[in-house]
Amino acid sequence: MIPYGRQEISEADIEAVCRVLRSDYLTQGPVVPAFEQAVADYCGAKEAVAVNSATSALHIACMALDVGPGDWLWTSPNTFVASANCARYCGASVDFVDINPKTYNLCPEKLESKLKLAKASKRLPKVVVPVHFAGQPCDMLRVHELAQQYGFSVIEDASHAIGSSYDGIPVGSCTHSDITIFSFHPVKIITSGEGGMALSNNSQIINRMKRLRSHGITSDPSLMQSRPESEIWNYQQIELGLNYRLTDISAALGRSQLPRLDDFVARRRVIARRYDQLLHNLPITTPWQLPGTASSYHLYPVCVDEGTAGISQRYLYASLRRGGVAANLHYIPVHRQPYYEQLGFREGDFPEAERFHRKAISLPVFPALGAEQQQVVVNCIKEALVP
Numbered sequence: 547m548i549p550y551g552r553q554e555i556s557e558a559d560i561e562a563v564c565r566v567l568r569s570d571y572l573t574q575g576p577v578v579p580a581f582e583q584a585v586a587d588y589c590g591a592k593e594a595v596a597v598n599s600a601t602s603a604l605h606i607a608c609m610a611l612d613v614g615p616g617d618w619l620w621t622s623p624n625t626f627v628a629s630a631n632c633a634r635y636c637g638a639s640v641d642f643v644d645i646n647p648k649t650y651n652l653c654p655e656k657l658e659s660k661l662k663l664a665k666a667s668k669r670l671p672k673v674v675v676p677v678h679f680a681g682q683p684c685d686m687l688r689v690h691e692l693a694q695q696y697g698f699s700v701i702e703d704a705s706h707a708i709g710s711s712y713d714g715i716p717v718g719s720c721t722h723s724d725i726t727i728f729s730f731h732p733v734k735i736i737t738s739g740e741g742g743m744a745l746s747n748n749s750q751i752i753n754r755m756k757r758l759r760s761h762g763i764t765s766d767p768s769l770m771q772s773r774p775e776s777e778i779w780n781y782q783q784i785e786l787g788l789n790y791r792l793t794d795i796s797a798a799l800g801r802s803q804l805p806r807l808d809d810f811v812a813r814r815r816v817i818a819r820r821y822d823q824l825l826h827n828l829p830i831t832t833p834w835q836l837p838g839t840a841s842s843y844h845l846y847p848v849c850v851d852e853g854t855a856g857i858s859q860r861y862l863y864a865s866l867r868r869g870g871v872a873a874n875l876h877y878i879p880v881h882r883q884p885y886y887e888q889l890g891f892r893e894g895d896f897p898e899a900e901r902f903h904r905k906a907i908s909l910p911v912f913p914a915l916g917a918e919q920q921q922v923v924v925n926c927i928k929e930a931l932v933p
């Protein structure tokens with residue numbers, strides 16, 4: 547089977563992990579801060595906090611912005627469930643903004659009209675989480691303007707988009723947001739096994755996230771309550787945090803991968819361009835790119851419209867599987883998940899995301915995908931389209 551995504555591990559990566567295993571620290575050693583610094587420098591952000599997953603990063607990002615009961619977080623329905631769940635962990639409510647049918651990202655115009663209504667009913671969101679679906683950056687300038695106007699914070703879920711850029715600026719710079727989060731799960735652009743990171747240009751937010759990553763504990767005397775001179779207090783827990791730490795073992799893998807990020811993304815772009823060309827004359831829709839953005843192509847979603855193509859998405863999906871191509875689906879709209887339906891969402895609430903889900907198939911994209919393998923994928927599609 548040709549998988550839809552696959553990590554690429556070098557001998558240098560293996561050596562970097564082994565070096566940690568032979569060292570004094572398996573966790574909370576020197577490699578985590580070195581990895582954080584390297585990612586922050588790459589993106590042009592002030593600082594970064596490494597954690598054990600992007601899900602954890604989203605959670606502490608919400609906590610650092612004081613998201614809690616009574617608050618609303620809005621995100622795209624076309625995403626992985628973690629983009630919405632972070633609000634639920636904090637006891638806050640979730641709502642969605644439907645996608646733009648061309649970019650498949652949260653639609654800024656729909657966001658604006660929803661904000662107008664929310665303002666009238668005094669239910670404005672505290673946080674909006676734009677998701678850079680497939681690696682294509684959301685229209686962040688528009689989202690940022692609306693954030694200024696309506697007073698909400700912005701967390702970019704850039705799980706798909708390390709290595710992407712918007713207006714020539716790397717995703718992760720936090721130019722148009724309060725916090726950006728990355729995932730280092732093996733199917734993502736670079737990996738640390740499991741892992742994630744939250745970046746910000748706001749030192750207060752960074753310090754808070756660092757504390758929340760490790761139980762809410764501080765060893766900064768200026769933050770501690772005074773206690774009798776006779777007692778030793780080398781740390782204090784000043785709020786409720788978690789253990790979301792990344793190990794040095796994982797950080798070593800991520801840090802070793804980072805210098806190859808540009809190469810990984812360049813190869814993904816070559817693959818995407820080749821699909822663009824090979825699929826050009828077929829009755830399926832290839833991904834449209836918002837001008838001014840450069841995608842890392844975590845995914846290459848194509849859309850099959852039964853009316854135009856003469857075959858259903860389901861049929862093409864099965865044909866690809868039969869032909870040895872493990873194509874995938876991204877995403878079942880989050881509001882259609884049973885957990886979210888129990889909260890009151892139902893089919894029809896976000897029609898563009900639902901339409902996309904009924905048409906889209908993610909074709910294999912990963913750096914080592916060869917031209918011959920790509921031809922296998924394209925031949926499968928062509929055969930399925932023959933009446």
Ligand SMILES: *Cc1c(COP(=O)(O)O)cnc(C)c1O
Nearest residue numbers: 599600601626628705729730731
């Ligand atoms: C993968 C992913 C996450 C979660 O990442 P983990 O590191 O697995 O927790 C969150 N959001 C999106 C959009 C993702 O694709």
